[in-house]
Amino acid sequence: MTLTELRYIVAVARERHFGRAAERCFVSQPTLSVAVRKLEDELGVQLFERAPGEIALTPIGEHVVAQAQRTLEEAEAVKVAAQAGRDPLEGPLRIGAIYTVGPYLFPALIPLLRRRAPKMPLIVEENYTAALSEKLRHGELDVIVISLPFAAPGILTLPLYREPFVVLLPAAHPLTQRAGLRSADLEGETMLLLGAGHCFRDQVIDACPACAPRSDGAVNHTVEGSSLETIRHMVVSGLGLTVVPCTAAGADRYARRLLAIRRFSGPAPTRDVALAWRASFPRPKVIDVLREAVAACDLTCTEPVPARSGRRRVGAGGRARRA
16 A cells, blocks of 8 residues: 555545546556555455446545545655754745635735745645635645635634725716715615625625625626626726725726725624634644734735634634624
8 A cells, every 4th residue: 555546546536537536646547547446455445436427435435535635644744844844934835815815915925925934935826715625624735815704624723804895886876975885875786796606705795785686586786707806897897886805995906087995884894814724734833924924914904803812723703794
């Protein structure tokens, strides 16, 4: 039994396809298939049920693959621990962020990290919360930046900052005459929202019920976009209004004659942005450097999250408050 064979069965379990698993492992399909069969013969059990166009784990295969994943993580931890013994800030850091944070945090964060940890090259990814969580759990990412609440077994979280939501409007829209807006003011307006799968979409609807798509048979005044950047351009084009986190408002990117930004009246809806990493991550100094670098990014519309007692194994709090 080798670590390579364990990587193969983990890949097959994830992809549910020998061809895609082989591509993921950068080997030919026959090489992978022979190795998996060899491991099954050595263990004396069948790990996968094979049918035309379909691969499924057997009950014993579920347990073996789970243990194989833990073994691979521990093997990786041995290498990382040895490296960290020399310098925890030396060696690549694989960091991911949700789509509604990455474009607005990374441009400021990456140069700061390069200066503070020049021997720590960054491998950066943007994705949905669910995909980032899965990659973090499987050791494909070291740390992720997400929005709370976030809960996953064996994961620690550290709040970074709190940011309010704001309303973006075409500069000529009548609502720009008001200094602040309430959720009810947006009722009947054409609202531009992110598509399903974005946690920020759910936070907006929770904080602003008037922004939710209509399901009562009335004309639907909701239009979906693929990213906050796309939606912001749609607002400038006069297609509707939207609600965005303040870091994504981009007040400096459009002349005031094209785009207006309005805060919510009263208690503004907010979100808490946090770091998340495996409890077994052997480079805790990296987390401290990340926290300090984010604080130095000077995201002017954000504020520190009130202190909590210690780092939590599962995320809590940070739910958007209603306007």
